[in-house]
Amino acid sequence: MLLTLVTFIPLIAALVVLCIPKEQKDIIKWTSMGAAVVTFIISCQLIMGYRSGGTDSVAEKFDGQIQSVIDDNVADTALKASFQKGVQAIEADNVDDAVGADRGPVHYAEVAGIDLKSLDAAQSKAWHETWELSMAKGAAASEHIRFVEFGHWIDGFNIRYFMGGDGLSLPLIWLTALLSVLCLAYSWNITKATKAYFALFLILETGLMGVFLALDFFLFYVFWEIVLLPMYFLIGFWGGPRRIYASIKFFIYTLVGSVLMLICMLALYFHNGFDTFNILTLMEAAPGFSQTMQMWMFFGLFIAFAIKVPIFPFHTWLPDAHVQAPTAASVILAGVLLKMGGYGIFRFNLGLCPDAMTGAIQLPMWLGGNFIMFMAILGVINIVYGALCAMAQKDFKSMVAYSSISHMGYVLLGLAAMTDAGVQGAVLQMFNHGLSSAMMFLIVGVIYERAHHRNLNKFGGIGAQMPYYTGLATIGFFASLGLPGLNGFISEALVFMGAWNSHTASPAVGVFGLPTWIVFLALPGIVLTAAYILWAVQRVFMGPLKSETYKTFKDLSFREVFVLAPLGLLCIVFGVWPQLILGFMNDTLNTLVSSVIAVAGN
């Protein structure tokens, strides 16, 4: 129930907002804010509940559901026994992760001695659901998925309303809820079409929550697309001068990715007569997929998510979208939307293409030889190329935008390492980048509201004029730079540790290990990051005041402090005590990695 609430409260609030007369701006704002705060509180509850959620046994929930499906549809005791036998067979195979095994419903029907042709319509539906749930149960238990909600949505196509949270998704849920509250607060002074703005923002929040929580591919796809439209309008209506170009570019780029995902989704649905969109079921069956199948799935899904991350060479929409978007939309875009791509790669590419993630699938040399190298090289390009581009920017916001590209490269590199440290670092990097990039965009927004330009070369001496701003801004900048003591450092260090260790640790378990030279290629990224960030700090805050008008600048208002201070604080907290969030993700991530390793072992 909590997951449904956290997803749909914003949507309901959006509908309420739409019914409020547009002159009542305060009511609109407070309604939206109230909904966002409630969502945030629930997301906190989810986080707390997840850590201490030992009693919430997912396996029992699944067992209960399977039992009721069988009881409701099968009256014959002999058939019931066969169903139970099938369930046991599936559960036994769930442990094995056998490569190339047929895990389809037809196969298990044979194993259990069920004659599918003799079943009536309800019974064969029931068998399919029994199979689906028994398979999903395996993945749900090992990945520590909790708060599972399972309902029927479109029975004709076995589309379920299936939601669940794990160590991968719940931190992102919390981040989304937090940033939504802060963004709404920051948007308090929006005067152009306030009602539409707040309604769209809330719809956006629903879409984001749904993307991270959906465990049914179809449901995931629907939420994925729901995110698209509000963002298109937020950029297109409230954005900067070239907003129309930027918004349509964003729309079309993202849509190219999502239609590719659609094809992959349908190909998976029809694979081997599975007829299911259940992500956990598919994950459990994934070791049985052929290598060709996995290769094409990997390409299709990877491009779909790479566009969102964005990964070179699909990144060109991002600077345009960011520079033109209003500040709050930039914050959500960098803080959460980019993570949809990263999340997708972890959930789908890692989960559905284990052979690709062990490096067992051969690729042509110009693509790196295998998927691990392929991702690592793209990651390194992102890190270095993004940093170089950031350094070349005169526009403050576009510098921050390119820094996002650079930072997301670490996510890819960490994943490619396929070591515990690397993968944890990668996910932590997503979370940390959500905090630090959000902060950076807010910092840009604050100064832009005062100066009405973003030219780095024209700033100067702001430090003396706006000390509080400078103080908070410095935290954000240094967190992004990766200064020890702040959150960015931990995740980048973990990624490098993982990548460095990869060539010794990974081959030992049968996974392709990254060569050390990859790490050396990526290292200049750190220096370049330091360079562009320090240079920007110097140009904006240090030196004499470049213009008389800057003297009139007031320091942060209460609203701006309210938005920036929590982010700054969190950057410090997670920098000093990363275990807070790492401990949370460990279980899930370690199983993700070890399930791939298990495939390599077989």
Added chain:
Amino acid sequence: MMFFALSKQAGQIAVTNADVQEKFPGLVQEITSNLGAFLPELILAVGVMWVIMADLFTRRERSRRMGFHAFAFVAVALVSVICHGFSGDQELFRGMIVDDGFGAFFKVLLLVGTLICIPMVMMTRSFDGRRMGEFYGLLLGSVLGMFLMVTAKNMIMFFLGIEFASYTSYLLTGYLKGDRRGAEGALKYVIYGSVASGAMAYGLSLLYGLTGSLDMADVAQGLIVSRTTDVTVLIAGLLCFAGFGYKIAAFPMHFWSPDVYEGAPIPFTAFLSVISKAAGFAVLLRFAEGMVGTGNWELTLSNGDVVGVDWPLVVGVISALTMTVGNFAALFQRNLKRLLAYSSIAHAGYLLMGIAALAPGAENAIPGWQAILFYLVAYLFMNLGAFLVVSIIAEKTGRETLDAYRGLGSRSALLSVALGIFLISLIGLPPTGGFTGKVQLIKAVVDDGQIWLALVAVVNTVVSVYYYARIIRLMFLEESDDTSKVPLSAPVSAFVVLMIVPVLWLGVFFGSTVDFIRDLTLTLG
């Protein structure tokens, strides 16, 4: 066969009742008993005569009231179709037409569409001061012709149905006498239509020559038995397809549609783009399901050779070309009616994917025709909805070009949001019926193993975003000098909202519709 026997008789002498009784015992009783299932058609036929006659006794300025009469007849016909039910499974009039769920489904679709079009006609001011009885008479006549199309089992019957529907359409296209574009469109329509039906008649005659029958089921059987050469079958099939392709505006028979759509009065453009197209798909589906789906036209000879035409590939290529041509041409249109004309060509292309995937694939898969039926339902509401908004705007501003939509978001929230939803549905984004429909079509071709066609379709979807989103952009993101509000009366607002509901409903709760379509009966004999 019976048909020819009968017509020979009719040709020789005037047939008396007694003669018929003698030659065909029980024929009269059979026909009389079949009339019950034929009730909706009879209601429409009475309606055609009624509106024309009643109009003669009505003053010219009150002539638009004939719309209410036509509406009432269509509504009664709809009730009679629904009361008759969707589980019929019998041949009527000795195999001329059939009474089955598939046909009933299309009848409902056509009637609902007509029910939406009639108020649009009544809202159109360019009809003011004209006698409308003829218009509605022709409109109902057109629907009657389509009824025969969607239920025909005999090739002569569906040919006649197509002709009936076409002739009335020609007249309706040029109904506004003195309108140059309308006249041009109507003329183009006639010329293309004659060529297409000529080609089709030739194709049908080839099939008759090959198999000696005009009954679809017999022809399918005959083709399998006679093992005719591929080339003749291919030619016959392509010639028939020319006729269908013209009805549904598929490449390369689509050239008439932009001009006709632009020239015709907007409500009739809407009628053509949805209802006429749906009827075309019905007859094509029945034909193709009979020929390709069951017979497969492909058989393995005793020496292991496979002969036959690869129909899924042929239709797949036509489908890919149709959607590509439609979408790319739509990119450059400034007139919204013309833009929607090209977009509806593209949608015919998407729908043809379902025909390409007719050959049954994996177990439990939805065959392509179910996907087509679902998509047609969604398409009915989204496209008619879009035309409804276009017609309202054209009435209020007198313009059909894209400029009229600049800044509409601040001028009329309801119209712009509604058009936005219809366009999003036409793009195929969730949570709308356009999305769920397109997923089912793509699913059908993926299931059939034609991944290339699915890829073409999704690339086309991305292309189509550009021109659909341009309208959305104009409405919401750009500002216009004209900031006056667009006044809407309460019934019109309610009408617009009524069109939005099914589009969203089909996007979220489409399960019941899918199940309904799955349970329809399809009689092929």
